[in-house]
Amino acid sequence: xxxxxxxxxxxxxxxxxxxxxxxxxxxxxxxxxxxxxxxxxxxxxxxxxxxxxxxxxxxxxxxxxxxxxxxxxxxxxxxxxxxxxxxxxxxxxxxxxxxxxxxxxxxxxxxxxxxxxxxxxxxxxxxxxxxxxxxxxxxxxxxxxxxxxxxxxxxxxxxxxxxxxxxxxxxxxxxxxxxxxxxxxxxxxxxxxxxxxxxxxxxxxxxxxxxxxxxxxxxxxxxxxxxxxxxxxxxxxxxxxxxxxxxxxxxxxxxxxxxxxxxxxxxxxxxxxxxxxxxxxxxxxxxxxxxxxxxxxxxxxxxxxxxxxxxxxxxxxxxxxxxxxxxxxxxxxxxxxxxxxxxxxxxxxxxxxxxxxxxxxxxxxxxxxxxxxxxxxxxxxxxxxxxxxxxxxxxxxxxxxxxxxxxxxxxxxxxxxxxxxxxxxxxxxxxxxxxxxxxxxxxxxxxxxxxxxxxxxxxxxxxxxxxxxxxxxxxxxxxxxxxxxxxxxxxxxxxxxxxxxxxxxxxxxxxxxxxxxxxxxxxxxxxxxxxxxxxxxxxxxxxxxxxxxxxxxxxxxxxxxxxxxxxxxxxxxxxxxxxxxxxxxxxxxxxxxxxxxxxxxxxxxxxxxxxxxxxxxxxxxxxxxxxxxxxxxxxxxxxxxxxxxxxxxxxxxxxxxxxxxxxxxxxxxxxxxxxxxxxxxxxxxxxxxxxxxxxxxxxx
Amino acid sequence: xxxxxxxxxxxxxxxxxxxxxxxxxxxxxxxxxxxxxxxxxxxxxxxxxxxxxxxxxxxxxxxxxxxxxxxxxxxxxxxxxx
Ligand SMILES: [Zn+2]
Numbered sequence: 154x155x156x157x158x159x160x161x162x163x164x165x166x167x168x169x170x171x172x173x174x175x176x177x178x179x180x181x182x183x184x185x186x187x188x189x190x191x192x193x194x195x196x197x198x199x200x201x202x203x204x205x206x207x208x209x210x211x212x213x214x215x216x217x218x219x220x221x222x223x224x225x226x227x228x229x230x231x232x233x234x235x236x237x238x239x240x241x242x243x244x245x246x247x248x249x250x251x252x253x254x255x256x257x258x259x260x261x262x263x264x265x266x267x268x269x270x271x272x273x274x275x276x277x278x279x280x281x282x283x284x285x286x287x288x289x290x291x292x293x294x295x296x297x298x299x300x301x302x303x304x305x306x307x308x309x310x311x312x313x314x315x316x317x318x319x320x321x322x323x324x325x326x327x328x329x330x331x332x333x334x335x336x337x338x339x340x341x342x343x344x345x346x347x348x349x350x351x352x353x354x355x356x357x358x359x360x361x362x363x364x365x366x367x368x369x370x371x372x373x374x375x376x377x378x379x380x381x382x383x384x385x386x387x388x389x390x391x392x393x394x395x396x397x398x399x400x401x402x403x404x405x406x407x408x409x410x411x412x413x414x415x416x417x418x419x420x421x422x423x424x425x426x427x428x429x430x431x432x433x434x435x436x437x438x439x440x441x442x443x444x445x446x447x448x449x450x451x452x453x454x455x456x457x458x459x460x461x462x463x464x465x466x467x468x469x470x471x472x473x474x475x476x477x478x479x480x481x482x483x484x485x486x487x488x489x490x491x492x493x494x495x496x497x498x499x500x501x502x503x504x505x506x507x508x509x510x511x512x513x514x515x516x517x518x519x520x521x522x523x524x525x526x527x528x529x530x531x532x533x534x535x536x537x538x539x540x541x542x543x544x545x546x547x548x549x550x551x552x553x554x555x556x557x558x559x560x561x562x563x564x565x566x567x568x569x570x571x572x573x574x575x576x577x578x579x580x581x582x583x584x585x586x587x588x589x590x591x592x593x594x595x596x597x598x599x600x601x602x603x604x605x606x607x608x609x610x611x612x613x614x615x616x617x618x619x620x621x622x623x624x625x626x627x628x629x630x631x632x633x634x635x636x637x638x639x640x641x642x643x644x645x646x647x648x649x650x651x652x653x654x655x656x657x658x659x660x661x662x663x664x665x666x667x668x669x670x671x672x673x674x675x676x677x678x679x680x681x682x683x684x685x686x687x688x689x690x691x692x693x694x695x696x697x698x699x700x701x702x703x704x705x706x707x708x709x710x711x712x713x714x715x716x717x718x719x720x721x722x723x724x725x726x727x728x729x730x731x732x733x734x735x736x737x738x739x740x741x742x743x744x745x746x747x748x749x750x751x752x753x754x755x756x757x758x759x760x761x762x763x764x765x766x767x768x769x770x771x772x773x774x775x776x777x778x779x780x781x782x783x784x785x786x787x788x789x790x791x792x793x794x795x796x797x798x799x800x801x802x803x804x805x806x807x808x809x810x811x812x813x814x815x816x817x818x819x820x821x822x823x824x825x826x827x828x829x830x831x832x833x834x835x836x837x838x839x840x841x842x843x844x845x846x847x848x849x850x851x852x853x
Numbered sequence: 854x855x856x857x858x859x860x861x862x863x864x865x866x867x868x869x870x871x872x873x874x875x876x877x878x879x880x881x882x883x884x885x886x887x888x889x890x891x892x893x894x895x896x897x898x899x900x901x902x903x904x905x906x907x908x909x910x911x912x913x914x915x916x917x918x919x920x921x922x923x924x925x926x927x928x929x930x931x932x933x934x935x
Contacts, residue, residue, distance in 0.1 A: 375884055376919040377891030377911060380898045406898050629917060750866065806916060825915055 161197075161204040163259035163284065164292075165252075165276050167266040169194055170469040171297060172209035175265050178302035179205055190254065191247040200306070207265065208252060214245045215278045217329040226337040227730045229723050231329055233278055252283040262289035263309060268526050269477055270321030270709075271652065277318050288312055295527045297471040298535060317526075320709035326719055327701055330726055331357035335692060338733050339681075339744065346741035351748070353681060354664060357698050358649045358657050360685065363666050364693040365642050366634060367674045367682040376630035382410035386580060386621040388422075388573070391608050394619060397573065397580040410623035413578060420618040422575030424610050434564040436592040437600075438481040438520025439529035440555050442651045443644055445476070445548075448555075450637035452599055453547050454670075457640045457655035463548045464530070471535050473552055477652045478527040481520025483559065487528060489515040493560075495534030502553055505595050509560045517559040518592075531556045554596050561592025569607045573616050582607060634672045648698045676751030684743045688736055691729065759783060759809050759835060760820030765795035770820065770835065772807055781807075783835055799835050816841045865928050877925070884921035891922075 164179075166172035176185040176196030185198040185207070196207040218239055220230040237246040262284055264276035268291075280289050291313050294305040332354070339353040355363070384399035404410045438444070445464065446457040455463065464476035483489070490510065497506040519529075532553045541549065569584045584607030587593065593600055610616075634642065636658055643654045661667045666678035674682070685693045704722070707713045733740070759770040768787030780803060787795040801807060805826035812821040814834035821832045834841045863870055863878035870878050877885060895907050908926055911918050 371880075374880075374919040374921040375887045376917070377887055377894075377922055378914050378917050379891065379894045406900070408900055627914070627917070630919070746868065750868065829915070 159204060160258050160260040161206045162261050162263060163255060164205055164207040164263045164265045165279050165289075166207055166209045167272055167275060168211060168469065169209040171265075171267075172196060172207045174297045174469075174471055175302055176205075176207040178299040179207070179306060190251045193247050193251040195251065195255070205263075206255060206259075208255060209248070210252075210266070210275055210279060211245060211248055213271075213275055213278075214249050214252075215282060216240070217325060219333065224337065226334045226341065226733075227727050228333055228337065229330065229727065231326070233282060235282075249283060252279055256284045259284060259286075262286055263292055263306075264289050264313065265292045267475060267477070268293045268295070268314075268317075269475075269652070270317045270324065273314055273317040274321035274325065277313060277322075293526070294475075296474045296533045297469065298533045301533075316709045316711055319711070319715045320705050323705050323708050323715050323718055326715075327705070327722060328356065330723065331701075334726060334730055335360070338730060338737070339740075342733075342737045342741035343744050343748075344741075346738055347745040353744070355681065355685075355692065356657070356660070357692075357701065358643075358653070359661060359664075359666075360682075360692045361646070361648055361695040361698055362639065362643055362657055363661055363674065363678055364682050364686065365639065365646075366661075366667055366672055367679055369631065369633060370674050370679065373630040373633070378627040378629065380407075381405055381626050381628065382407060382623045383626060384410065384413055384580075384621060385624040387619040388580075388582060389617050389619060390582070390610065393608075395582055395584075395605070395607070397582050397618070400579040400581070404623075407623075407625075414621055414623050417575045417578055417618075417621045419576070420621060422573040422580065422616045422618065424571055424612050424614045424616060425574040425579065426572040427610060427612065428568075428570045428572075430568055431588075432566045432568060434566055434591075434593075434602075436518045436558045436561055436563070437555065437596070438522075439483050439517065439531065439559050440552060441479050441481050441520075441522055441524070441529055442476055443479075443640065443654075444481070445530055445552070446640060446655065447637050448551060448599065449548055450635070452551065453544070455544065455548070456636045456658075458636075458659045459544075460548065461655050463542075463545050464552075466541075466545055467549055467552070470538075470541075471533055472537055472549060473533060474529075474531050475527045476530050478524045478530060479522050479651055480524035480527055480529045481522040482524075483517045483519060483529050483531060483556075485516065487531065489517065489560070492532065492534040492556075495536075496532060496553065496557075498536055499553075501550070502557065505557050509557065512560075514560065518561075519559070551599060554598060558592040558596035561595050562589070564591035564593045564602075565589035566602065571607065571610055575618070575621075632671075635670060636672070639672060646695045646699065647702060648695050650702070677748070680744070680747035680751040684740060684747055688740045688743060689733060757807065757809065759807075759822050760811070760813075762787065762795060762797055763819055764797045765793050767793055768795055770797070770799075772801065800837055814839060814841055865924050880921055881925055884919065884925045887919070888922050888925055 164175065166175055172194065173196065176198050177183055179185070179200050180198030181200055185196040187194050187196050189195070193209065198205050198207065214236060215233045216236045216239060217231045218234045219228050220232050235245065235249050236243040237249065262280055264273070264280070266272035266276045276289070280286050291310040292305040293310065294301045335356070336352065336354040339355065340351065343353065344350050382404040383402065384404070386397045386399065387394050388397045399413070404413070440448070442461070446460045449455040449460040450457065461476065464473065467473045468476055493506045493510050497503045530552055532549070537546070537549060565588045567586050567588050571582045573580045573582070584605045585603050586606055587602055587604060593602070639658055640654050643649050649657055661678070665675055666681070667674050682693055691697055704713065704718055708715055708718055757772045759772070762768040762770055762785040765785060765787050768785040768790070770783050771786050772781055773784045781801045783799040783801060785795040785797045787793040802824065805824050808823040808825070810821045810823050810832055812832060813819070814821050817834065817836060817839050819835050819839065822835050824831055824833050836842070860873045861869055863881055865881050866878060868878040875882055891911065892904060892907050896902050908930070912923070912926060
């Protein structure tokens, strides 16, 4: 701590770990003194004979709260208050006290939070409400490495980034306004007609996102499989066999398929055409956050929010650059030669890095997308310590290899297609082959290309088929979303931002609107969207939310002022809520009806509980994991509190049978998987289940 | 017995019908439409196919057959038998 009389420069960092790194870099000896104030670590460093005190926040210390106490709508007036005063579980109180106590001796302030909208808002609110100042200097950095921090300090801006700040602030105001008013309107509509209280929350981005899931489910619920045929065939070429593809991938009628087979029944064709071309395959662009989230889901099944969490850890350890970025650009000023040289110290990447360095080509391949504040996600070159979890290590490896790949040469692929004519029907054999690996070598773990070799064949050469058959298939409904494809949908529909999308999906799970890794809406989620779509579609259509995003972008580019924008949105919201009010009872009745049916639907009664003999065995979906299991309904009855549970298989439909297992007397349930249907005991360990495993279906 | 209730509620899910003369609620009406359209597709694909044969076939599809369509099929089968 500085001595009593001395003034100092106060630095606001976003998190404790970031504060530590920044202080270490700023202190000339690399050893800042650390004292705990209200249990918050406060770092004092010396630089150019000046004292700098670096203090961490822990994300947002303030939140918006309604002015006034009525629980009604519209609620249009709000103020910033310390989060701990409204949320008793928040751990922010000590941080608030620490900033307040350091205020008096702070001669000036430097904001050192992450350089983006949220970082700007976190810093500004502390500056205004705890340090009672209006202006501060701003450090901009994309990594927490020593050299980046020092550069950011030496070249710090004289004032805050107004574009970021205003667009960050307006985002908070708009989300608060829409979130609170929608949720109140819905909850009150239910309360007024059914005299029961249930909070029904729906945010402005959650509404359309949940609607995507529900619309898909509606489509799947109406689906009838349709027959079609394919022509399945195989040819012999130089003692090898390979599949041949008929000119029409899908044939609509059985008769047509049979005719084709009949007309090709001599099984001898001739080469009609040989097409050969060479394709250059450029590297995949450097990672922005959504590309990283998609790729991590594909290879490791990390949910987008998990990927962001792991990336945040890697960033705070100064191993990678700031992950919340849209950019696919890696400017030369990042010092790629230095990063690559540092990476050679890591044995796994050494050979590749040396190869790239020796080629002396440090201009990376880049994608089109840009970001005003940060470059694409890349490794800093710092060495990884032992304290990374397995998942963090996996994500780090993916990021490093993608980075190496952008310095690789284009790969070369040769494609060869041979068209075979048989009685005027055309079949094609397709081959492809990588002739030059280029960047693929560096990214090999995460990329694969087909390698099918086809020998040289001359025009007119005879080709013998092993068989040509028609094969019956049936169409399938579109696939449900997983977290990665839902995120992509939000991105395509331009709702939410790179920093918020993953969190919004997480909230839908948390509120019990959706379940499962293959995302299905719950009866509650279906009920809410159905009512809104019919009576108040503006909340669930993406248009309004997309327009709001546009407005917020305009504020960032200083085309519109915050006050102006908020005023017009408040007016719009007020009119919308007035409309809602007119329909309130209609909406309330529909919501109540739907909720009643959904509650019935969410309980499938499998039979009486064998333990307490009072409750019934029901299928319960865990809100947290989305997994389902059987539990007794007397669990909630405080005088019984029966804790019987049985695990359930994660897939297939479960129904009641009214039959009893001969082995242990427990209820039998019907378990449907595709076309297979069997009656099994609810207890996984029951002897009868082992019989099922051995003999297949027990009962049909 | 045809009560006033029966006239306004969907016999499958007990939700209110759009119009009393509709057979089902909005969703089950859509499912019935999809079921009929499906039959046209199957008939075209195979050349010959009776309605009963079609129903028997699609019931075998497990989870691939939409749940609302299944509910309509099962309701109509039951209704016919009784
Ligand atoms: Zn219905």
